[in-house]
Amino acid sequence: MQVKIARTAGFCWGVRRTVDQLMDVVEEERGPVVTLGPIIHNPQFVARTREMGVGTAERVADVGEGTTVVVRTHGAVRTELEAARGRGLEVVDGTCPYVKYPQAMAQRLSREGYHLVIVGDPDHAEVKGVVSYAAGPCTVVKAGSAIPDFKAKKVAVIAQTTCIGADFERVVGALALRHKEVRAVNTICADTDERQADARHLAAEVDAVVVVGGRNSANTRHLAEICREIQPRTWHVETEEELRPEWFDGCRVVGVSEGASTPDWVIDGVAARLASLPAPAA
């Protein structure tokens, strides 16, 4: 079977940066190293870091003295970061700069008196972090959910960095009609935009799509959603072991799209397995 890999494959710039920071800490052998939540949303990569001795803690309160705390690419809740620094723990801030941006905007816009709206998943670590920087009322609107009803003259809208563009568009438009002033700052990161556009092109050109990446990765799940709308034969897997040959019955060309936190070795494994599947007779 012919395999077509999306143009934007491999770690995005932000994930690469965070991963490099963590690897530097590991190589320096500073003593115990713990990340606040998984460093990136890829269970296969996190398993490798565990083998290197990197621990994971959900809260700073669970971290022992003398531990180096690495902040995940999705950032941390403000009070957790303060707690780590307050305890004198060594903190390596791996927050992606593209995530720092909505955090800073949340703080600035809510200080300016705007009711803050974040288009994203309220249960996602990035969104929890951004919410923690709001200095006033803050509402999270999930993709596809109803526009919330609240009283506010000035509303500011930002997005989870991995938000689907159309979801941001819908929420901003609807709020602009309901409130006197709506200030929208598009905090969707450039990599998300590019990967989603590439996935759209790819899905239109192939007989099936395999989206590779963590099931807990928001950007990977969004790629799968986008591809499925165009090519219903879309499958989301974490590794090549999940691939089922019968998914590709009659397929000549299969496309491979990958989340921003999917390691190259995982993509290579999926691509090799797909290439080994037989194409239908001409």
Place this chain on the structure above:
Amino acid sequence: MQVKIARTAGFCWGVRRTVDQLMDVVEEERGPVVTLGPIIHNPQFVARTREMGVGTAERVADVGEGTTVVVRTHGAVRTELEAARGRGLEVVDGTCPYVKYPQAMAQRLSREGYHLVIVGDPDHAEVKGVVSYAAGPCTVVKAGSAIPDFKAKKVAVIAQTTCIGADFERVVGALALRHKEVRAVNTICADTDERQADARHLAAEVDAVVVVGGRNSANTRHLAEICREIQPRTWHVETEEELRPEWFDGCRVVGVSEGASTPDWVIDGVAARLASLPAPAA
């Protein structure tokens, strides 16, 4: 035939205010009185003012000395207002305060460095007036037209006061996705909102709709558009003389919706004529 009149009938607050200002000037007998363009978008009303001796001029340059210049409810182009004042002509500013608001926002937001976008009709007097207050780049986007492509980090969006809500919503949403920051100020006036909502309810309850008002009146045309989407048997007339009995074949109940600049006497004439038409046998 049963006739149902929309709840929001008669002049809106702004039109009533402008008309009262003009009537005061006429009663004071100050000498020649001229409006810059038609005082409101209702040819029947303008014909009455003409009979009272009120003239109409397109430009201040065409106005004779000693004339009182009355600014129409839609406002005037900034330089025209300055020209009238510069010549020492008496100016009565009949601009609706709800139109002053987008004028002021256009000036303020473009001074703050925003590329201004106005959702409205570029050929409409109100929009021409608002555009004249922009201190920087300004783009007018007509309902239903493509989202224009331009480079700008900060975009401010306002609307013609009589804009259909869904058009404003669409443009704001699309721009928020294309530009880093979009600041939308909803300048659609409360009367427009209310009249459009009432028209929607009315259209759903009747067998045909007659929308009464000037063919040059943007808000009246929008009411007709809105009603036609719900009740295809929608007719836009200026006076009862245009009504055709065959339009209402088989209709038991007809709704009457009126623009913000439609005089009561015109509505009464239409309603009386409709009531005189025979309803179908039960």
